[in-house]
Structure formats: structure tokens, C-alpha cells
Amino acid sequence: MKSLDQDTIEAKLLQFPDWDYFDDALHAEFEFENFKDCFSAMSRIAFECEAHNHHPDWSNVYNVLKISLSTHDAGGVTQKDFDLVEAIEAIVEPEE
Structure with a gap:
């Protein structure tokens, strides 16, 4: 998978604000x-990560979750990262 250029990423x-x-x-x-x-x-995100076969670098301290995503094989950000971002957003964002 090819990494995306900065303009495409932005x-x-x-x-995803x-x-x-x-x-x-x-x-x-x-x-x-x-x-x-x-x-x-985090547990729900973990199941999505397994389903996408893509795993974040993340950390948790009490009620704060920090996530970093990149596709290590591609040396940067790919569509695979954005697919997982979308799945994560569906979990962490409250439903309207």
C-alpha cells in the first residue's frame, strides 16, 4: 500500500477534526x-483493529486515550489509516 501525500492527508x-x-x-x-x-x-476499538488487521500506537492514562496511526510497511499514512480513523470515530463520538 502506498503512503498518501501531505495534501491528500490534509x-x-x-x-475528522x-x-x-x-x-x-x-x-x-x-x-x-x-x-x-x-x-x-479501547476494547471496542481493539476489535475494529483486529477486523482491519491494523493496529495503533496508543496510550491510556485514567480517562484519556491517545492514538497514533500510520502504516509502518508504507512508511507513512495510507487509506488503511483513514479507514481505521472512521471506525474509531464511530466508537468515540456520542450518537446524536
């Missing part, structure tokens, strides 16, 4: 009500 990020692009990766930070809600979201 255009795609317009759909919680995400930033730097250091050749997509980054987001999500804050939840408490640790239980954060861990629950």
Missing part, C-alpha cells in the same frame, strides 16, 4: 467521563 482530515497529522502519522486524543468508559472504548 484534505481527508477535514472530515479531532485528528492531526505530524511526524508521518495521524494523532488524536480523546477524553472520557472516567477510566471505565475509556477502557470500554
